[in-house]
Each structure stands twice: as C-alpha cells, then as structure tokens.
Amino acid sequence: xxxxVNMSSGLCLLLGSFLCLSGxxxxxxxxxxxxxxxxxxxxxxxxxxxxLIGLMLQNPDSLVIIKLLMILxxxxxxxxxxxxxxxxxxxxxxxxxLSDRNEHxxxxxxxxx
Amino acid sequence: MPENKFSDPDDRNLLPHTISLFLILAAFWLLNSxxxxxxxxxxxxxxxxxxxxxxxxxxxxxxxxxxxxxxxxLPGYLTxxxxxxxxSNISVVKHIWLGNETISPVLTTIKASQKTDxxxxxxxxxxxxxxxxxxVDLVGDQITVHAISRENIEVLQAGEMDRRxxxxxx
Numbered sequence: 001x002x003x004x005v006n007m008s009s010g011l012c013l014l015l016g017s018f019l020c021l022s023g024x025x026x027x028x029x030x031x032x033x034x035x036x037x038x039x040x041x042x043x044x045x046x047x048x049x050x051x052l053i054g055l056m057l058q059n060p061d062s063l064v065i066i067k068l069l070m071i072l073x074x075x076x077x078x079x080x081x082x083x084x085x086x087x088x089x090x091x092x093x094x095x096x097x098l099s100d101r102n103e104h105x106x107x108x109x110x111x112x113x
Numbered sequence: 114m115p116e117n118k119f120s121d122p123d124d125r126n127l128l129p130h131t132i133s134l135f136l137i138l139a140a141f142w143l144l145n146s147x148x149x150x151x152x153x154x155x156x157x158x159x160x161x162x163x164x165x166x167x168x169x170x171x172x173x174x175x176x177x178x179x180x181x182x183x184x185x186x187l188p189g190y191l192t193x194x195x196x197x198x199x200x201s202n203i204s205v206v207k208h209i210w211l212g213n214e215t216i217s218p219v220l221t222t223i224k225a226s227q228k229t230d231x232x233x234x235x236x237x238x239x240x241x242x243x244x245x246x247x248x249v250d251l252v253g254d255q256i257t258v259h260a261i262s263r264e265n266i267e268v269l270q271a272g273e274m275d276r277r278x279x280x281x282x283x
Contacts, residue, residue, distance in 0.1 A: 041245065045198050
C-alpha cells in the first residue's frame, strides 16, 4: 500500500513538473502577449494542481492535506482574476492581438520584445 | 454608514450569509492555527468578529460574496469543469510542443445567457480558468474572448459551458 501511494505521488509530481515546464516553454515560444497568457494557464491550473496532489499523497497528516487543499482552492479562485486583469489592461491599452492572418507573415519577429 | 442606493431593502436578510462567513472564517482559523488553548481561541474569536464587523461596514456580505443558493449545485459543475480543464490543458500543451504553426489565435465576442451578475462572473471566470481561452472583457451580456485556436472558440460557441452555468442559477 505504501509503495502504491509513493509511486502515485511521484507520478503526480513528475507530471506537474512537466506541465509547469511546458508552461514556461510556452511563454518563451508563443508569439504575442495574449497567446503567452494561455501558456501560463497550464502552469496555473493542472501544473499547480498535480504538484499539490502529489504533495498531499506524500503526507499522511490530515491537517497538512487540508492546508494544501486550501492553497489549491485559493489558486483556482485567484488565478483567473489575475489573468483577466492582465488581459483587460492590455486590451484597454490598445495592444492588438495577433490575428490568424498576419501570424504566418510576421508572427515570429514580434516575439522579441 | 453611508446609504447604498443599490441595496434592495426587501432583500436584506443577511443572517444566513453572516453565519456562513463566520463558519468559514472559524474553520480557516482553526485549521491554520493548530493550537487549541483558551488564549489563542479567544484571540481567534475576536479577529473573526472584527472581520465580520468590517465586512458589514463595507457592505460585502451578501448573496454575491456568499452564494449560498449555489451550494448544492456547485459540486456537480466543478466536477465537469475539472474534466474540461484537464482536456484543454492537454490541448494547450500539445500546441506548446508542436510550435507556433499549430496555433490560430482568435479574438471574438460570445454571448452570455446568464441572468444574474454572479452567473456571468462564474461563466467568465470558467472561461479564463480553462487554458486556451481568456475572457478579456465583459460588457452587458457580451464576453470578449481570446482563444489560442479556432477550435476552442467553436467549443465555447456550441454553448455547453454557457448552459451549465445558466442551470446553476435557477
């Protein structure tokens, strides 16, 4: 039993780390502000969630599990609000998102700030 | 206390919301503290009462900060949302590793059919929480959405999430 819990904990942590790494690579790779924001979404939701679940499995103490759950709930409530505030601020300041058509012409050049 | 012109005098039974906020704050305090001596517990009680007083002065204790009427329906919706989040995470990670040629960013407006403000907020926040789509603006019942690819917009326009959030309300 112990080894099953340990294995699944390790698997969750590994998967979470992979998702967070993917999010980071997405931030570098994607061509403009708005698309980069979608990459952050991966780190925010499933990346953080998987790492927290992995940590919960590491610890048999129920108080610790509840505290980790609190962190998970907080992240789920706070991260969309922060993302929305960022996107709205960019939109209101006339940052035009890359559209489908000009993406193929000059998309990669605008990726360097 | 300044009079709030938006408050509806008939709809001001705030006792359930106050009790719910008290219970949540008490649970939050007890679980985070872990010390159960008389001094610490009374300090906790004093801070909870202080927070309740401040929240009432700010007029934020109501059906929007404490959506008690959603309690029973919310778990089902959250389960469905979790499934959606996992699926769209996989698709965004696929886009990240396959590179920029696979994405087709779109900015468009979609209609929110919810009647109440809190319904619209739940819908917009669900869109933002799902990777691949971000709610940029919300005016009236029109939500401006930026999506990483055209399929994500088509999924939203099909309106399953919209219907599920609307079903929460009634």
